[in-house]
Amino acid sequence: MLPTHLLFPIHHGTRIQLGVTGSIAAYKALELLRMFGELELLTGVSITQAAARFVTPLAFQSLGAQHVYTTMWDGEDSAFGHLEPAQEARCLVIAPATANIMAKLAHGLADEILSAQALAFQGPVILAPAMNPRLWDAPATQANLETLRARGVRVVGPGSGAMACGETGKGRLAPLEAIVAQVLKSLTPQDMAGTRVMVSLGPTREFFDPARYWSNPSTGLMGGCLAMAAWLRGATVTVVHGPVDLWFPCDVARVPVQTAREMFTACTGLWPEQDLGLMTAAVSDFSPVPHGSEKFKKSSLTDGPIQIEFQTNPDILKTLGQNKARNQKLLGFCAETANLADYAAQKLAAKNCDLMVANSIASPGSGFASATNQVYVVDAVGRSEQWPQLTKPEVAWRLLEWITHLLP
Numbered sequence: 131m132l133p134t135h136l137l138f139p140i141h142h143g144t145r146i147q148l149g150v151t152g153s154i155a156a157y158k159a160l161e162l163l164r165m166f167g168e169l170e171l172l173t174g175v176s177i178t179q180a181a182a183r184f185v186t187p188l189a190f191q192s193l194g195a196q197h198v199y200t201t202m203w204d205g206e207d208s209a210f211g212h213l214e215p216a217q218e219a220r221c222l223v224i225a226p227a228t229a230n231i232m233a234k235l236a237h238g239l240a241d242e243i244l245s246a247q248a249l250a251f252q253g254p255v256i257l258a259p260a261m262n263p264r265l266w267d268a269p270a271t272q273a274n275l276e277t278l279r280a281r282g283v284r285v286v287g288p289g290s291g292a293m294a295c296g297e298t299g300k301g302r303l304a305p306l307e308a309i310v311a312q313v314l315k316s317l318t319p320q321d322m323a324g325t326r327v328m329v330s331l332g333p334t335r336e337f338f339d340p341a342r343y344w345s346n347p348s349t350g351l352m353g354g355c356l357a358m359a360a361w362l363r364g365a366t367v368t369v370v371h372g373p374v375d376l377w378f379p380c381d382v383a384r385v386p387v388q389t390a391r392e393m394f395t396a397c398t399g400l401w402p403e404q405d406l407g408l409m410t411a412a413v414s415d416f417s418p419v420p421h422g423s424e425k426f427k428k429s430s431l432t433d434g435p436i437q438i439e440f441q442t443n444p445d446i447l448k449t450l451g452q453n454k455a456r457n458q459k460l461l462g463f464c465a466e467t468a469n470l471a472d473y474a475a476q477k478l479a480a481k482n483c484d485l486m487v488a489n490s491i492a493s494p495g496s497g498f499a500s501a502t503n504q505v506y507v508v509d510a511v512g513r514s515e516q517w518p519q520l521t522k523p524e525v526a527w528r529l530l531e532w533i534t535h536l537l538p
C-alpha cells in the first residue's frame with residue numbers, strides 16, 4: 131500500500147512501462163505494479179528471461195499489467211513490441227535493474243525485449259538498481275552508472291543493508307515509495323523548479339517532565355501532502371516537523387523538532403531563504419512550566435486538584451508574516467470548531483498571510499488524522515472558496531495551484 135501522501139490523482143490513465151530484470155528483488159516488482167495500480171496508472175510490463183526465473187508473467191498479468199512482454203521472438207507479442215512502449219508509455223522504470231541491464235543500456239545493446247524497448251525509448255527512464263555490493267562497486271558498473279546519469283537517466287538507490295546473499299553493503303533495491311515518487315515526478319511538469327518551499331508539519335510536544343508532555347493528535351498528513359506536491363513539481367523542499375511517521379524522498383531536507391520553541395527557531399532561521407512558507411504544523415500555543423529534569427512523583431501530591439502552570443509559546447506564523455519580504459508568500463492553516471470563515475479572515479490579517487485555510491476539527495472526514503479534509507480558503511486579495519470534502523492530496527494540489535499563482 132502506498133502512503134496517503136503519495137496518492138495524488140493527477141496522472142490517472144497515464145501509461146507507463148515497468149521493466150523487471152533478474153535480481154532476487156524482482157518479487158518486489160509485483161508490489162510496485164500494485165502501487166502503480168493504486169495511482170490508476172496503466173502499466174505495461176517487460177520481464178527478461180532471468181527475471182522470469184524469479185517471478186512469472188502470470189503474476190504480473192494477475193495483478194493488472196496491461197501487457198507482459200517476455201521475448202521478441204515467440205510470436206505472442208506484436209511484431210513491433212520492441213517499439214510499443216516508446217510509442218505509448220510516458221515513462222520507463224526498470225526495477226530491479228541488474229548490473230547487466232545497466233551495461234546493456236550504457237552500451238546500446240538490444241538483444242532482448244527490455245533492452246530493445248529501452249534503447250527505443252525517448253521519454254524519462256528511471257533505474258532502481260539491485261545487486262550484490264561487489265557487482266555495484268565494480269568499476270565497470272560505476273562507469274556505466276556515470277554514462278547513464280550523464281544521459282539523463284534517473285537513478286533511485288540502491289540502499290545499504292543486509293543482502294539476500296548474506297553480505298552487507300550497498301545494493302538493496304530502493305524503498306518502493308521512492309521509486310513510485312520518481313515515476314510520478316517524471317510525469318509532472320517541473321513548474322516549481324527553483325522555488326524554495328518550507329513546510330511545517332505535525333504536532334509539537336511540550337514536556338512537563340521527562341515522562342509527560344502536552345500535545346495534540348496531528349499526524350502531519352496535510353503538510354506531508356503539501357511537501358510532496360511541491361516536490362513533485364520540482365520545488366526545493368525543507369520540512370520542519372514535529373514527531374511524525376512520514377516518509378519523504380531523500381532530497382527533501384528534514385529538520386526534526388519536538389517543542390514549539392524548537393520549531394520557532396528552525397522556521398525563523400530558514401525563512402529568509404524561502405520563497406514560500408506552508409505552515410500546517412499544529413503548534414502548541416501553551417507549554418506546561420517544566421517540573422524539571424526529575425520525574426514528577428505521585429508521592430509529592432497532597433489531596434485536591436493538581437496545579438500545573440502554563441506559559442505561552444511564540445506564534446511562528448505571525449513572526450514569519452511580520453518578517454515577510456515582498457517576493458515571499460505565506461500559507462497558514464487554522465483548525466476551528468465553529469465560525470470558520472470569520473476566524474480564517476481574522477487570522478489571515480493578523481498573521482499577514484497570503485492564504486489561510488480553515489478546517490473544521492468538529493466535522494467527520496476533516497481535520498486531525500483524517501485522510502480527507504473539508505476546508506474553507508481565503509486569500510489576501512479577497513477571494514474565498516468553500517471546498518467539498520476532498521482527499522488531503524487533492525486539497526494539497528489545489529492549494530499549491532492557488533498560492534503559486536500569487537507568487538511574483
Ligand code: CTP
Pocket residue numbers: 390409410411412413414415443444445446447448461462463464465466477
Ligand atoms: N501557529 C504558529 N505558532 C503558534 C500557534 C499557531 O505558527 N504558536 C500557526 C499554525 O501553524 C497555523 C496557524 O498559526 O498555521 C493557526 O493556528 P491556530 O491554532 O488555528 O490559531 P491560533 O493563532 O493559535 O489561535 P487559537 O488557537 O486561539 O484559535
